[in-house]
Each structure stands twice: as structure tokens, then as C-alpha cells.
Amino acid sequence: MLLIKAGGGKDLNWEGIAQDIASHLRNQQAVLVHGANAVRAEIADALGIQVRSVVSPTGVSSVFTDQAALDVFLMAYPGLANSRITALLRRKGVNAVGLSGVDGGLWRAKAKTDILVREGTKTKLLRGNLTGRVEEINADLIRLLLENGYFPVVCPPALSHEGEIVNTDNDWAAAVMAEALNVKTMVSLFEAPGLLKDPEDESSLIPSVSGERLEDYRVYAQGRMTKKLLGAGRAFKGGVETIYWGDGRVKSPLVAALAGKGTVIRRA
Amino acid sequence: MLLIKAGGGKDLNWEGIAQDIASHLRNQQAVLVHGANAVRAEIADALGIQVRSVVSPTGVSSVFTDQAALDVFLMAYPGLANSRITALLRRKGVNAVGLSGVDGGLWRAKAKTDILVREGTKTKLLRGNLTGRVEEINADLIRLLLENGYFPVVCPPALSHEGEIVNTDNDWAAAVMAEALNVKTMVSLFEAPGLLKDPEDESSLIPSVSGERLEDYRVYAQGRMTKKLLGAGRAFKGGVETIYWGDGRVKSPLVAALAGKGTVIRRA
Numbered sequence: 029m030l031l032i033k034a035g036g037g038k039d040l041n042w043e044g045i046a047q048d049i050a051s052h053l054r055n056q057q058a059v060l061v062h063g064a065n066a067v068r069a070e071i072a073d074a075l076g077i078q079v080r081s082v083v084s085p086t087g088v089s090s091v092f093t094d095q096a097a098l099d100v101f102l103m104a105y106p107g108l109a110n111s112r113i114t115a116l117l118r119r120k121g122v123n124a125v126g127l128s129g130v131d132g133g134l135w136r137a138k139a140k141t142d143i144l145v146r147e148g149t150k151t152k153l154l155r156g157n158l159t160g161r162v163e164e165i166n167a168d169l170i171r172l173l174l175e176n177g178y179f180p181v182v183c184p185p186a187l188s189h190e191g192e193i194v195n196t197d198n199d200w201a202a203a204v205m206a207e208a209l210n211v212k213t214m215v216s217l218f219e220a221p222g223l224l225k226d227p228e229d230e231s232s233l234i235p236s237v238s239g240e241r242l243e244d245y246r247v248y249a250q251g252r253m254t255k256k257l258l259g260a261g262r263a264f265k266g267g268v269e270t271i272y273w274g275d276g277r278v279k280s281p282l283v284a285a286l287a288g289k290g291t292v293i294r295r296a
Numbered sequence: 297m298l299l300i301k302a303g304g305g306k307d308l309n310w311e312g313i314a315q316d317i318a319s320h321l322r323n324q325q326a327v328l329v330h331g332a333n334a335v336r337a338e339i340a341d342a343l344g345i346q347v348r349s350v351v352s353p354t355g356v357s358s359v360f361t362d363q364a365a366l367d368v369f370l371m372a373y374p375g376l377a378n379s380r381i382t383a384l385l386r387r388k389g390v391n392a393v394g395l396s397g398v399d400g401g402l403w404r405a406k407a408k409t410d411i412l413v414r415e416g417t418k419t420k421l422l423r424g425n426l427t428g429r430v431e432e433i434n435a436d437l438i439r440l441l442l443e444n445g446y447f448p449v450v451c452p453p454a455l456s457h458e459g460e461i462v463n464t465d466n467d468w469a470a471a472v473m474a475e476a477l478n479v480k481t482m483v484s485l486f487e488a489p490g491l492l493k494d495p496e497d498e499s500s501l502i503p504s505v506s507g508e509r510l511e512d513y514r515v516y517a518q519g520r521m522t523k524k525l526l527g528a529g530r531a532f533k534g535g536v537e538t539i540y541w542g543d544g545r546v547k548s549p550l551v552a553a554l555a556g557k558g559t560v561i562r563r564a
Contacts, residue, residue: 045449062355071371075342100378106394107375108367111453111461114398119459125400126374130382130448132393169393172444178437185379191387193379239435 029172031211032282033202035218036063036109040276042116045217048282049179050120057174059209060117061182061202064109071108082145082154086256091108093158093195096256098185101195104131114181125178129162129201130193132169132200135186137162137196161196162201164184167208170226199259207266214268215285216256217276222290223248226255235288239264239271239295264295297325297442300550301366301470304331310384315487316550317447318388327477328385329450329470332377339376340368350413350422354520360413361426361463366453369463373400373451382449390485391434393446396453397469398461400437403430403454405464415555425538428462430454430469435476467527482536483553484524485544489559493517495502503556506541507532507563532563 030053034045049058072079080092093101106128114162116127129135137160145152173180182205186196199216206214225232227250237245242261251259260271270294274285284290298321302313335339340347347366361369374396382394397403405428413420441448450473454464467484474482474548493500495518505513510529517525528539539561542553552558 089563102379103371103375106379107371107373111370111374111396111398115455115459115461118398118401118455123400124397126396128379128394129485130386130394132391133386168444169446172440176436176440187383187386191383193383 029059029211031206031214032058032060032211033144033199033214033216034060034062034215034276035216036065036067036277037219038066039219040217041278041281042113044279045276045281046113046116046120048280049117050122052283057171059115059180059182059205061205062109062113063198064104064183067109067145068100068104073096075100082143083151085144085146085151087146088258090159090194090197092154094156095249097157097193098158098193101185105185107143109181111183117179117181120131121164122179124175125173125183126181126183128183129196130164130185130187133187134166134169134182135162135184135201136164136166137194139190139192139194140186154177157247158188158192158194160188160196162196162204165205165208170205170209178221186284197255197259198224199255200262203242203259203262203266203268204222206263210267212267212269213272214263215274215282217271217274217275217281218256219245221275222273222289227253234291237291237293239293242255297477297479298325299470299474299477300328300483301467301481301484301485302328302330302544304333304419305486305487305544306334308485309546309549310381312547313544313549314381314388314390316548317385318390320551327438327442327448327450327473328381328519329435329466329473330377330381331466332451335377336368336372338432339371340365343368350411353412353414353419355404355414356526357520358427358465359463359563360422363426366461366463369453372425372460373453378449378451385447385449391445391446392449393441393554394449394451396451397464398453399454401455402434402437402450403452403464403469404432404434405456405462407432407456407458407460407462416546424476426460426462428454428456428464430472433441433473438473449485461539465523465527467523468530471527471530471534471536472506474531474536480533480535481540482531482538483540483542483550485542485549485553486524489543491521495521502559505559505561506540507561512563528561537563
């Protein structure tokens with residue numbers, strides 16, 4: 029089984045991704061997990077709601093999610109993005125079913141209402157963060173859909189163990205899904221050729237990384253890429269063997285990534 | 297099997313509806329179809345997008361759906377409303393799965409891009425209406441979920457036969473679902489005690505209606521209620537035997553409606 033993670037950047041070539049899925053995954057079970065960050069930013073902007081980015085004491089950046097931000101999140105992820113991606117895939121002949129982590133208790137998360145954030149040289153406690161980390165998934169629901177010929181198109185939010193809707197990190201959730209579904213191969217598509225030595229220089233691609241040395245690459249992974257590395261670490265712990273990071277903007281993003289055109293990370 | 301339709305008004309008692317479903321439908325298969333009109337209006341208002349109401353030559357009012365309106369529709373229906381209702385039901389112990397008509401090709405509609413509308417004494421042709429009428433549903437997907445212990449929570453949009461996302465009339469779609477799922481009993485909850493002789497007078501409840509005389513009641517059904525009557529007619533044609541219309545604002549909306557506290561419409 030293949031788990032495909034596609035980022036939420038505005039330049040992702042969704043036509044190409046959908047075409048790749050339609051053409052190349054006919055005889056293989058696969059699940060797609062997608063983001064919607066650009067759509068979210070667009071809606072927040074149109075509504076005049078400021079997206080508040082915070083940085084953890086260990087340097088991981090994320091979005092602080094109050095009620096207004098969570099509402100925008102729902103409008104963007106299960107609302108606009110998941111519906112559009114599911115419809116696009118269906119037009120290509122893929123029997124897609126859109127699901128969020130809420131549906132059927134698909135993604136169950138431990139709430140992290142209070143978080144420590146770094147502001148300049150200070151560390152501050154922020155409360156009321158409607159966020160959580162996915163700890164378990166309803167693999168039965170995904171298997172039920174796969175065994176009956178459906179292609180699950182999954183996005184956040186998750187449900188906390190208390191049953192509240194929470195924003196959650198997609199890369200981590202995808203890794204937890206991979207373990208529960210016994211996935212050996214993951215692909216992650218985003219707006220860069222792969223892991224870069226210099227994020228400003230697209231020619232500085234790191235073509236391969238050993239999973240054992242993931243920590244050493246933290247120095248190259250800035251901002252959101254840090255989460256992708258943490259997610260990769262979680263995926264390897266869960267039994268994933270190979271992760272392909274690839275450029276979601278090119279003509280055939282999935283095919284190119286699986287051909288090793290981006291960064292290939294092997295566990296061994 | 298019971299099909300529950302709940303309107304999208306802001307005063308619907310969702311806590312009560314969810315509690316009724318949790319307490320009273322443990323040993324019965326059921327499907328919920330819901331609206332999100334109030335949420336849609338709120339988002340449109342916040343975004344400064346005007347919802348354009350139109351009236352057909354036969355006097356049926358609906359919303360004209362251009363691309364901006366469809367985006368708002370997606371934010372409201374599968375985005376905010378479906379996620380929140382699904383999460384609420386899960387907190388009550390119902391194994392809810394949210395789906396829109398897009399998912400798995402659940403609702404397939406004939407597109408009605410060009411529509412005739414009445415403006416004063418004139419009839420005008422409007423083009424570019426992203427709307428359709430549901431003609432068939434993927435009953436297999438609903439049955440698959442029901443047989444595996446899930447409670448489907450369904451909302452528009454639908455997919456046109458060409459694969460485009462289209463706004464659609466919920467009452468009609470629910471009736472088509474009822475036929476495909478061999479449903480004999482439907483409940484429809486909204487912001488009124490039932491069908492009223494005088495829409496301004498909540499004490500003018502019509503307690504029962506014969507399905508054969510539905511057309512005679514068109515005179516009492518104004519605005520959105522017209523669609524409910526048309527939906528009821530479609531439901532009876534599809535084999536439904538009893539439709540309970542009830543007040544979605546009361547303490548136990550579903551229980552009260554099934555006890556005949558609103559308007560009971562029988563086919564015979």
C-alpha cells in the first residue's frame with residue numbers, strides 16, 4: 029500500500045497529481061493525505077482573520093489555533109480543498125471518497141491546549157490552542173473503503189480523545205496512519221524539489237538521506253520542513269521503509285518522486 | 297431504515313437532535329441529511345458576498361450559485377456544518393461519518409446551468425448556475441457504512457454527471473436517497489412546528505396531510521416550504537410511506553416529530 033502526502037501550497041500541480049494517481053495506481057491500494065495551507069491563508073485573509081504563527085522552544089513552527097482559526101481551518105480543509113480534490117480525482121476516474129480525521133473517528137489526537145512558544149529570547153505559555161497530536165487512527169474504516177474499491181482522500185482536522193475538533197500536524201498524522209495500515213512506502217509532495225541544503229537554492233537538492241541520520245539533517249530543514257523530518261522519523265519507527273520527497277509542482281509529481289527525482293530517504 | 301433530514305436554520309437544536317439519535321436509534325439503521333443555510337449566510341456576509349435568491353416561473357425560490365457562491369457553499373456545508381455535526385454526534389456516542397454528495401459519487405446530479413427566473417412580471421434566462429438536481433445516488437456506499445456500524449451524516453453539494461461540483465436541493469436529494477435505500481419513514485426537522493396554514497402564525501399547524509392531496513397544500517407552502525412539498529412528492533413516488541415534519545427547535549426534536557407533534561404526511 030502506498031501513502032501519498034501532498035502539501036497545501038498554492039503551486040502544487042493537482043491536475044498532474046490526480047492524473048498520476050489515475051494512471052499509475054490502478055492495481056495498487058493507496059491513500060492520499062492532503063493539506064490546504066494556501067486556501068486557508070486565502071480565506072483567513074478574506075475574512076480579515078490573522079493566522080498566528082508560533083515557534084516552539086525547539087524551533088518547530090506551527091499555527092496557533094483559536095476558535096476563529098479553527099473555523100477557517102474547517103472551511104479550507106474539509107470544505108474547499110477536500111471537496112475539490114475529491115471531485116478532481118473522480119473526474120479522472122478515481123473512485124475517491126473524501127474524509128477528514130473527524131469522520132468515523134479516523135484521526136484521534138491528544139489535545140495540546142497549552143503550548144510553550146518562543147518569542148524573541150523569551151519562552152511563553154499560550155492557552156486555548158485547539159490543536160492535538162494524532163495518536164491512533166481508525167484503520168478499519170480505511171481498510172473497509174480500500175477493500176471495496178474506494179480511494180480515501182484524507183485531511184485534518186482530528187478529534188481529540190475528548191471529542192473536540194482539533195488542528196493537527198499532517199505529517200505526523202500521515203506517519204501514524206502509515207504504521208496502522210502497514211504502509212512500507214510513502215511519498216510526500218511539496219513546493220520544493222526535495223530536501224535542500226540551502227532552502228533558497230533549488231539546485232542544492234540532497235538526493236538521498238539515510239533514515240538513521242535524519243537528525244543530522246535538521247540543520248537543513250527550516251520552518252515547515254522540520255515537521256516533515258519529524259514525521260519521517262515517526263514513519264520509520266512505525267515500519268515505513270522508504271519515503272520519497274518530491275516536487276509537487278512538476279508535470280508528473282508522483283511519478284517523478286517515485287522515480288527518485290527528489291530526495292529518497294531509506295530507513296536502513 | 298429511517299432517513300432524517302434536518303434543515304440549516306440557526307435555531308435548530310442540534311444538541312437535542314444528536315441526543316435523540318444517540319438515545320433512540322441504537323437498534324435501527326438511519327441516515328442524516330443536513331443543511332447549513334444559516335452558516336452559509338454568515339460566511340457569505342463576513343466575506344461580503346451577496347447570496348442571490350431567485351424565483352422560478354412556477355414560484356419556487358432558490359439560490360443562484362456562481363463560483364464565489366459555490367466556494368462559500370463548500371466552506372459552510374462539508375466544511376463547518378458537516379464537521380461540527382459529525383463531531384457532536386461522535387461525542388454523544390454515535391459512530392458518525394460525514395460525507396458530502398461528492399464523496400464516492402454519492403449524489404449524482406443533472407446540471408441545470410441555465411435557469412429561467414421570474415423578476416417582477418418578466419421571465420429571464422440566467423446562465424452559469426452551478427446547480428443540479430440529484431438523479432441517482434451511490435446506495436452501495438451508504439449500505440457499506442451502515443452494515444459496518446457507521447451512521448452516515450450527509451450534506452450537499454452533489455457531483456454533476458460531468459463531474460463538476462454543484463449545489464443541489466437537499467429535500468429532493470433526500471427523497472432520491474430514500475428510494476435508493478428502500479426507506480419507508482422520513483423525518484424532516486426545520487424552524488417551524490410543521491406545515492402551517494399561516495406561516496406567520498405558529499398555532500396554525502396542519503397536523504396531518506394525505507400524500508394524495510399534496511398539491512392542494514402548495515397554497516400554504518411558501519418560499520422554502522415549497523421545496524419540502526416537492527421533495528415529499530418525490531419521496532412518495534419512491535416508495536416512502538410516512539413523512540414526519542417537525543420542529544427542530546424543541547427539546548427532543550426527533551422524538552417529538554416521530555410522536556406526531558408536527559405534521560404527519562401519509563402516502564395512502
